[in-house]
């Protein structure tokens with residue numbers, strides 16, 4: 001007989017989903033959260049700085065919305081829909097002010113957003129402030145815990161990271177095909193097994209549906225252009241999944257079926273000859289990788 005896995009308590013679930021939000025953020029979005037509160041009046045930002053701030057706010061909110069859509073709680077109150085709607089309103093307002101026919105210059109967009117947050121957008125303001133405070137608290141807690149390094153237990157079996165590092169050793173810095181065409185490769189390691197992908201070409205319907213459900217598109221993005229997506233697809237098709245929910249469950253369920261998956265991507269750089277260089281995942285891939293608890297190996301990566 002199977003028995004129900006014990007459901008983690010709400011506080012633990014909140015911490016887990018806040019950490020998932022943080023893992024999906026870009027360095028700029030994380031830096032935005034780490035800005036000291038009440039640090040005195042900021043010098044008046046210019047258009048570019050204003051726009052960057054709005055994009056950071058929107059990006060953090062969008063990442064949180066993805067978690068809420070998965071049913072992962074981010075606050076104590078039992079109205080996740082209310083929070084999701086409030087954050088979606090914020091993202092939509094920023095889009096309205098920065099894209100399309102109603103777009104404003106950066107400073108004016110920022111001023112209008114802040115005016116909106118103090119008026120019609122008050123619920124969005126409260127939801128985002130609560131989210132930002134919680135993410136900041138998690139960043140501080142993580143920083144406080146960081147110096148305590150546990151000695152690694154003796155591993156009889158190579159870890160996924162060991163397998164990935166072994167694969168990368170034979171590729172990074174080695175010759176890549178010449179030419180101007182973008183060449184990107186990714187390697188996903190699950191259960192000690194490497195799954196490889198390249199940019200371009202079709203992916204299975206299961207993978208398309210899965211990724212579409214996990215990514216809040218911040219700008220036009222072609223799912224099949226990312227080698228990471230193709231590496232995941234190699235795994236999905238090798239294991240004969242027919243339902244994206246089964247894939248999601250295996251990566252995120254309790255207990256976790258898939259443990260500590262890792263991924264790395266690399267592209268061909270240089271001129272006239274090219275070699276393989278490790279690269280960071282794009283902001284869209286960061287979202288689904290975080291939700292699926294897949295750790296990108298970004299040590300020594302270029303952006």
Ligand SMILES: [Zn+2]
Nearest residue numbers: 226281282285
């Ligand atoms: Zn990507």
